[in-house]
Every structure is written in C-alpha cells, then in structure tokens.
Amino acid sequence: MHDPETVLHYLDALLEESNFTKAARALYISQPYLTQTIKRLEEKLGIKLINRTVPFTLTEAGTIYYKYLENSVASKRKLHSQLVKYENPKLEVIRISVLESLGCFLIPTILPNFLKSHPNIKVQLSEVSPRASENLLLAEEVDCYLGQTPKALSKGIKPYINGNEKYYIVIPANSEFYQAGKFILEPDAFDLKTLLQQPFLLSNGSSAIRHQVDGLFQKYKIKPNIILESQNVLTTTGLAINGMGLTISSASILKRYKETPLNLLPISPDLLSIEYFIAVKQGRKLTPGIQDLITTFLRSDLSPEIKQTKRTIS
Secondary structure (H helix, E strand, O other): OOOHHHHHHHHHHHHHHOOHHHHHHHHOOOHHHHHHHHHHHHHHHOOOOEEOOOOOEEOHHHHHHHHHHHHHHHHHHHHHHHHHHHHOOOOEEEEEEEOHHHHHHHHHHHHHHHHHOOOOEEEEEEEOOHHHHHHHHHOOOOOEEEEEOHHHOOOOEEEEEEEEEEEEEEEEOOOOOOOOOOOEOOOOOOOHHHHHOOEEEEEOOOOHHHHHHHHHHHHOOOOOEEEEEEOOHHHHHHHHHOOOOEEEEEHHHHHHHOOOOEEEEEEOOOOOEEEEEEEEEOOOOOOHHHHHHHHHHHHOOOOOOEEOOOOEEO
C-alpha cells in the first residue's frame, strides 16, 4: 500500500478533476492503476472513500480517513525535523518561531545572507501567533522568536531589538476621504479622530499591533466601528485597499501594494510604532550559530521607508 502522502495526492487529484482519467493524467500514472489503487484501498478499509457523482466528494468516512492521512503526513514531517540534527552530527539546527505576516518581511531580510555564510546550519520555521511563540520559546521547543513590540514580552524572555517602522491609515480609492493624485498624505491632512470613527478592518486581539491600535482608539475616546477582524494583517490590508473599509498597516506590508491607487496617512510614532526583536529564553546557553544569527539581526536594515516620489518602499 502506498504511503499516506501519496494517497493524499491521489485523493486531491480525484477531488480536483472529478474524473479518474484526468486525475491519472495529472498524476502521471495510468488510469487503470489509479482506479485499482483506490478500489483496493476501499476494500482494505471496508469503506467507500469517494462519491463518484460529479463533482467528486469525500464520503463521511472518507473525510475521516483524509484527516488521518493529513495527521500521518504531519507527524512524519515533524519526526524528520526532530531527527535531522542526529542524521548529520555536524549540522546545527536553529528553530525559529515567527508570526506569518511579520516573517514574510523579516525572514527574507535576515536569513539568505546568514545561511550563505553558515552552510552547516539548517533553519526550521514555526509560523504561529505571538503568544504561541512565547510558549514555544519558554518550553525550549524553539531556539529564537522573531517578533515585534518587545515591551509586551513575558517574563523569562530576553529580546535583542533592532529596527522600527511607521504605521499608516490606509485610505482606499473609493473612500470619501481619498485624495486623487496623492500617495502619502501630510500628517495633518485629516483630523485623526475623524478617520478613526470610520468603518475599520483590523487584526484580532492576539496581535501585538492590535493592542497599540486599541490604545489609539481609547486615547481619542472612540468606540471603534470594526466591520471585520482577521488573524492576518495582510488580509485586512488587502481588503481595505479593495474598498471594504479603512485599516492601519505598516510599510513592510504596504510594499505589496505599491502600484495600487490609495492614500496613506502617517501616524505619529508617538501614537503608534513598532520595534522588531529576536528573543531567546533568559539564561539559556546560546550556541555560536544562534549568537551569529542575533548579530546578523542586529546589523540588518529593518526600518523600511516609503518613498513618496516613486511610490515604492525600500
């Protein structure tokens, strides 16, 4: 019988194509082979996996088996990641935890040059929430935690701080406040309190920036009109740019939309700002590789700025 990952590929192709011939073609195997493989698997399990009416769907039992396969594949990969340092004693594995929306900026900035100069190091990433990252770090299930807002860190975590960036209120082109032909507005272009009373899309309460945003609303004694919350600031930024409401986002996020018509109203760093950090568990002995990673982080340029003239972010 095939391994769980292969079976998952077969089932995914069948669900995608709703046709055994087309699925087999996509998998680069023969149709009779695919048909017999699924048939033998169903006979062995004593269940029907797929409803053959178009579009193909998993049966109730098939859904349970599909989830079992996913868990099996995940467990196998986790085991491999835990054993990799024993397979090659000369290899140092550094486990890093980071928030996904933050990691897509920090990781590409830091890791390429670091790994180029450290060919004996392998990095494993865990992209989870800030609270989960702290728990993983304190439990020594990761070695480093890349995050933002070091003042909010739990006791027992030591941060090394570098970089900061401004935040902006994102005003889409369909907003009544949008100013055509402009990109970055002057800080006093609008009364901030007026804008904060508009419909907003925000990251949820588990994010570090959300705590500061909530403080901004409280400062102006405004009950926020939140029309949608998301775990990912990339989602709220994209929705705002597409006209669903206003949001608050940073340069490292907004660089993805540099060609899109929109206005950015700078928020004073005194009201809202972010500092980046790489953190380790207090008192834990650091390997030379981790020490070098911290040095690389501290020497990296982590202060993205938006250039008004070319509508780009550096």
